[in-house]
Amino acid sequence: MSENHVARATVEIPASAETVWDTLVDPEATWMLGARVTSAYVVGVPITFDGEWDGRPFQDHGEILEVDRPRRLRYTHYSPLSGQPDVPENYHHLTFTFEEHDGTTDVTLEQDGNGSAEEAEHATANWAQVLGALRGAVVADAGAASPS
Template sequence: MAEIDIDAPAARVWDVLTSPDELKQVWFGAEVETDWQVGSPITWTGEWEGKPYQDKGEILAVEPERQLRLTHFSPLTGQPDTPDNYHTLTYTLTGNTHLKLEQDNNNSEAEANHSQSMWQTQLEKAKQAAESGG
């Protein structure tokens, strides 16, 4: 789990989490494609440490300015593309404005620690984007 307080309204934070231009900053330069409808696919296309990749998932829940839940799979893990290797990412916005990101299905404590570090960086990027006003 990663969490952060952001000095911006929930509407602005939501925009950062769902706008293709903003997401490129938040998702480490990846192009994010989806229509944000429940059941729709989502893909992240980019380059990580010199390797091109395309992560994928599915939109599970969309509650504007409150919660976004989706699955995520990255072939960079080296694991097979099977349902048990997907993580569920849940972004929750509360108050004025607290953003929390939870991930399930970690295979090990090391994987959980790596993910937490990466997601904390992502939330810091979302905070910077939201507070700068775009």
């Protein structure tokens, strides 16, 4: 990738950063567009994303680069659906940043390695959808945990 346009999306979630982090790393949570996200969340270990897109199964993958619970998570991400060869220069870097204040947490997701402003804009829209799903998963978990 010769250019490096950054996609960036942010969502406010009505929960603590710890609660948001717990949902983010829960392999049963479906915040990543229905894909199952699996990792030990230790620097240097793999992260995988198993799901289905347009009726076709896929497995995206990457490697954990940074873990600073519950403030920052960074990893590489490659998707065979991109049609690009599985080589390091075709991996994106995803960075989740958590900023907690007054009972809510702002979660920002940045993706580097976009080859054009248009590609970054498309990625921003996708990540805004993903962060909306994360918010929904956190809120649903909080509702399920509340006494009736």
